[in-house]
Amino acid sequence: MKKKIPFLFIVFLFPALVLGQVKKPIVASDLMKIATTGQIQISPDGSKAVMTVIRKAVKNENDYYYTRHLYLLYLLGESEPTQLTFGDKNDNQPQWSPNGKQIAFVRTDGDKSQLWILPLTGGEASVITKSEYGAGNPRWSPDGKKILYSASVPFSKIEASTPWTFERPGRIKDDEPDFKALKPEERKKIVTSPDGSLDEVRAWLAKNTLDNNPRVVWRQDLQGELNLQPEENFTHLFIKTIGSDEKDIQLTQGFQDFQSADWSPDGKTIICHSRVYKIHPDREQDNDLWTIDVASKASKEFLTWPGYSVSNASFSPDGTLLSFYATHIENRHATQNQLAVIPSTGGKPTILTASLDRDIGGNVWSGDSKTIYFSSQTKGDIPLFSVPAKGGVITKIFGDSNGVNDFDVRGDKVVYALTETKNPWEVYLYNLKDKTNRQLTKLNDAWMKDRLVSSPKEYWLTRPDGTRIQYWVQEPIGKKEGVKYPTILNIHGGPSAMWGPGVFSMWHEYQLENSWGYGLVYCNPRGSGGYGDKFKKGNFKDWGNGPANDILASLDEAMKQHNWIDKDQLFVEGGSYAGYMVAWIVGHDNRFKAANAQRGVYDLATFMGEGNAWRLVPDHFGGYPWQKETKALLDSESPLTYVEKINTPLLIIHGDQDLRTGVIQSEMLYKSLKIMNKPVEYIRYPREGHELTRSGNPGKMMDHMLRVIEFFERYTKHPEPPAAVVK
16 A cells, blocks of 8 residues: 655645645656757847757657757847747758848758758748758858758769778779669679679679678778668768759769868858878878868868867858867877867967867857857856957856857857756857846746756865865755755766766756755766866776776765765766776775666777777777787776676666667676676667667656666665655
């Protein structure tokens, strides 16, 4: 029989609920209410902005999915945002035409994306491309007559010779017919036979691979995110002339990628990043800046900077400078993006943000070409900064205990999306002159106004080696003085990620756990981003002991600061690198009542083979498993090595198609514990990859969070009913 909770107890614990106030705890299904935005762009006249709004939806009770629609924001008055596109659509990447009368955007239907144009003077949106490769990243020409876009072209569709040595052992590129490149009528002319000559056998074998049955792989980076990728794709640039039925112009050719393209203000030149692949593309990680002459389609190197990989260039509005990212390639395991500039006519590049010593996020030019605005993760926040384009003092514009997720600047207006504890995501207008701020959206206000949220309290501790560690503590909802509560130690992945009140990814999960009566402790251990180059490199050849001690020290300090934390009811969880860290900790520390390791890496040598993030092994450990010293280090740093010492009840979670970390290691960890009769449970999600907890199917995201809570509840004794279950 279900126990009744005494009325007087409820009055004492949650008087707001009884007295008619509407404040309620966050629940799992609130995930479906959270709306986010992206790709904000202000109109040319500065009166409006367009953005993408992402929502979650469900039909037929259990068919969960996402919608992405375009919305119009009004910057001069108090008007509510206007929804521009509707239905079960995936519309994104909006771009204003130079005259402000049309918006180009990308609509994805199935596997293919195409460019559409929406007139703002009236009428329906219409598709303007029919690219067999799909179309994305639209950019209007300055005169508004053309749109530049990119498409991913398969290896088999490129008519050229590879500039690198063909890597299929004992074969040459043209010793079998390429059925994927041939038209149906051409395929019929090819003689194929399993019983014929060597050429006919090769042709028969090649025909079998037409539908990837079997998949034949000879490239190095064989794993994608959700499936194997036997065939390389190359990003090429195309130009669509508005109002013309002529075939789109392919601007670039060959076995080369041309990415993040931008028009020069005079419309004569395209800047992008690329590189001639003298070795196989899978073996090349760096980029140079390239220019393309629009009239002749001639492309050439613009900037090769020894010691740096350079990318994502954009012209200043007056056309005199180029801004770009510069990433130092020495000690690649923890490199940071820097913002740099170079004259558009060529010359010596200059790094603008070295003094900040932080990774640089999105950046936007001011209209007068004198200033560049950018965001950057720092100490748990994501503020907005500015720096003079000629170099100088970096200024923090705003951002404190919150995070700028996306922004655009035009004139004195900054339109930006913000995450903060009291509201997971809204869009605001900031005036650079009078420093006023106005909220433009109420995407989450309506449902958030009656929710109880727990705010993080920030602390710092100093480790014996002098390293300072930042950590946060969140109290359970309904906490009473003098009562002790179960507490979860949360760990972030990466390993170079950063957590804090400005980071959106864990907002709902944290609040849900607080509503279920758990306190939270989380920190940014050595190796995290947001604290500078030296700190980010602090876990080199040391994924386990050093960061683990930082994490456990933050828990120890939190318990000293907060006597409500029940030292006998501690739990630990984390995903990706943090899945690794959870398994490491429970193999070295028995203080936790239960643990959850998600999407993790547990045997580093195996990870190098089965994960597409395998470069973390040579970059972070200085070698490969077949090298004796490195193999010894990888074994000593692998949680699986200490599996016999794991006695904590462990819930292991993974996605069936997670090829970033790979799946086999989770099976190895589970099977090893099961053989030893240790308390372990294993959850596998079909058709889900590594992004399960961030952009996975919404239904599975809720299932995932509740399975973790349910597992912890098996080993928890709450001092009173959690807020989430008090009705």
